[in-house]
Amino acid sequence: MRIRLGLTSALALAAAAPAHAEMTFNRIASFATPMNMAEGEDKARTSSAEIISASEDGMTLIYTDSPLGVVGLIDITDPAAPKPLGNIDMGGEPTTAQIVGNMAFVAVNTSESKANPSGKLVTVDLATRKAVAECDLGGQPDSVARAKDGSFLAIAIENERDEDVNDGAIPQMPAGFLVKLPLKDGAVDCAGLQKIDMTGLGVVAPEDPEPEFVSINEAGEIVVTLQENNTIVVVGADGKVAKAIDAGKVALEGIDTKRDGRLHFDGSKEALREPDAVKWIDNDHFIAANEGDYEGGSRSWTVWNKDGTVVWESGASLEQAIARIGHYPDARNSKGVELESVDFAVFDGTPLAFIASERASIVGVYDMTDPKAPKLLQLLPSGISPEGLVSIPSRNLLATANEVDLGEDGLARAHVMIYQRSDAPAAYPTITSEGAEGVLGWGALSALAADPEKPGILYAVSDSVYAAEPAIYTIDATQTPARITAKTVVTRGGDAAQKLDLEGITPDGEGGFWLASEGRTDRLTPHAILHVDAEGAIDKEIALPPELLAGEVRFGFEGIAKSGDTLWMAVQRPWKDDPENTAKLLAYNTAEETWGAVRYPLDPAPEGGWVGLSEITLSGDWVYLIERDNQVGENAGLKAITRVPVSAMVPAALDGEIPVVTKETFRDLIPDLAGFHGFTAEKVEGFAIDSAGTGFVVTDNDGVADSSGETFFWSIGPVK
Structure with missing residues (x-):
């Protein structure tokens, strides 16, 4: 009964x-x-x-x-x-x-x-x-x-x-x-x-x-x-x-x-x-x-x-x-x-x-x-x-x-x-702004970087979904779920900066940040590197040189990392001057104001889709990247963290022969994503290794447009 x-x-x-x-x-x-x-x-x-x-x-x-x-x-x-x-x-x-x-x-x-x-x-x-x-x-x-x-x-x-x-x-x-x-x-x-x-x-x-x-x-x-x-x-x-x-x-x-x-x-x-x-x-x-x-x-x-x-x-x-x-x-x-x-x-x-x-x-x-x-x-x-x-x-x-x-x-x-x-703990949300002042709305987290000194403190940026108010988010990953504790609006001349599509962030070591804007010329959004102070104010903008822009396509910077005076940017997909299944890792020397590059070998694209890069992170002797396809659900075949030895990252001049580096797969992320028991997300877009050596990953929810809105933020544990 x-x-x-x-x-x-x-x-x-x-x-x-x-x-x-x-x-x-x-x-x-x-x-x-x-x-x-x-x-x-x-x-x-x-x-x-x-x-x-x-x-x-x-x-x-x-x-x-x-x-x-x-x-x-x-x-x-x-x-x-x-x-x-x-x-x-x-x-x-x-x-x-x-x-x-x-x-x-x-x-x-x-x-x-x-x-x-x-x-x-x-x-x-x-x-x-x-x-x-x-x-x-x-x-x-x-x-x-x-x-x-x-x-x-x-x-x-x-x-x-x-x-x-x-x-x-x-x-x-x-x-x-x-x-x-x-x-x-x-x-x-x-x-x-x-x-x-x-x-x-x-x-x-x-x-x-x-x-x-x-x-x-x-x-x-x-x-x-x-x-x-x-x-x-x-x-x-x-x-x-x-x-x-x-x-x-x-x-x-x-x-x-x-x-x-x-x-x-x-x-x-x-x-x-x-x-x-x-x-x-x-x-x-x-x-x-x-x-x-x-x-x-x-x-x-x-x-x-x-x-x-x-x-x-x-x-x-x-x-x-x-x-x-x-x-x-x-x-x-x-x-x-x-x-x-x-x-x-x-x-x-x-x-x-x-x-x-x-x-x-x-x-x-x-x-x-x-x-x-x-x-x-x-x-x-x-x-x-x-x-x-x-x-x-x-x-x-x-x-x-x-x-x-x-x-x-x-x-x-x-x-x-x-x-x-x-009686198992709640698995979702994996990241929240609960506890921040007021109602701190957020979404479309498109990059991740670690504080150089504070374990578990990370930074993310929002992409073009929120282009009217691009922002840097401070994340406390020592809590479960992770907490977005602050939002810093990126400004130009005192107002929210326009014409940005932020896809990369890295601390400058002095309280400010270097940011990468992917760019999209057909929408009048330039490919660019920007420097902001601790309050988010842009104080320097670096445009791409003409020899690079000559080969541009829609898909630009996806991640930025800093090593000494050199900034490294991952270009998401091949440009017109790249051999098939390769994408550039661009280097900009901030002291000498010079450009260089190496090429990264991409896996072959699935039928009807593409493969590209979504992040770049430097830690110890390795450069870590996110390589992924643009597929979702059962069609998703590639969501991975790969790595390249730092010793191989020797940038060549743009007008010469650009070497192709050798990669290895560090972690397949599809099993991680399967652990959330939904369909496999497309956009794994952020990876950072904090000052204690712990790796963190985040997905981009596209601002809930044609998306379930789910953001997955998780730790992969110590990165060795």
Whole structure:
């Protein structure tokens, strides 16, 4: 018998339980959606993982994949090694699947147009993996919820608006509604379908409710969000509307309001909540993620009493926490992190809420012991754009469905991510600005250097993602996670320096730094070396000589290191005058103001990709470099630290024959990256060896653009 605890029961159990080690979630596996395609199918096709559910025994996951028109099944008998069970065609666009017993009930959109919506509920026998029944729903379905006892389903018939008509404004007919469908002996009673009218309830366009998301409590009551109408409706167990709640507005303080390549959390606004996903946490309270997708931008989530009163409001607090771990999507800041999905479950007596950010690709985990004061416990990294969540408390598991597939661009595929709750320490974030003054947002860490005297103190720079305010970050790596303790803006003439793409940093030994700007002439950003003082002010700029610029291509400096009077810069990829599969290591003598170079032998590029350098570091008798390909996930084949003897680094004049040095692989970083249990990241871009001889590595998260936003910072231990 399965025992389900209400919130009050859970609190009593939690109070009575003995003290134990702190429990945390850690990602243990990732499953790319192309894995479910059959042998011989074109796995390059776009696929997705959107809304996700679990079987009652917690051994199988089912997710909707609208681009392929299928539901995908995953065997998680061993959750750390998920296995594909294949796709099942739905004859339309599946939106949500729920499992009761051995049957999956899948809502499928079959609309020929937004103006003429239609849909069906398909019953899938999980034993045979075949569709065995269909039920006409009379409109375009979105969310599906199941009653706790498996006696009925609730389906939001959205009949969504056409965003290309009238700038996407509502009303747009026909109106949506709510469906209540009885289940008898594991089968849908189509004849018993109850259509519950939602018109006249919304506060924006009451004639066009557009029901979005539904949830059912143990009393059989249904809560449904009307997102565009900024309204939440509670439907009683008798199928009659009990309460229509105006979701109102939220006052946001300490947010970034400008999409300008800067991360400044000093703005404010008032925004409509516009709730999306909703979930009961007991018979009297529910939580809602306020995506703010229509006219809002509310960035928040709310705990509600079903009488319509706000019990607790997050405001900008979750967004600020997300910014501190480098996941803030500046390119989307009119709507911020867009909290879209929620889930709730009781794990070992602790009631937990899970709040997913679509744009930041993060899941916040909250202790809901006191619904009036939720406590943020963790921020979990997800794939790109988590759309759905499912908790499996009986197995201490959580899974996310991440909808964005960037395979056409050679980037990450859509994924399902699996997390396990245990007493192991939290593995993420690996680096944070928590504890720094205010909200110190950051991202796109593109280089790393060590303080020459202080063990564990490092410096990083941000690249062109934040070109409007290039910065140097001070990192304390003696803490876990590592802490960004300060941000120093690079300035020119007192203002944030422009036309920089910082990709290298090295201390000058006197409190200042030498910086390398990669450059991109087609965007009027010059290749350059810069010197800044301890306050970040540029006091010297060194341009490339004409004989170098004659052979330039887009890919310039990726790293800078200092040895005496000589600065060494790694050029990422071959320029026009380089032999195939070689790249220059450039030397500039600051005393003599002369240039020289050696050539570095690159591994051959993968089909359709390239191999290049991302960092250069000098330590002892060796010059260390990061050599990598531009591939992600299962296609990634080269992410490595290599090294060249210092004795071989004898620069030749640029107008003569440039020698090719011999390299050796010092460390393969792909196993390190695999240890984070996501897909293999593309941009390993920073490596430094501190004054105690410890090596540190960091990845570049591209400022959360076409990326999960994850930054991995780790130590490889003593470097000998």
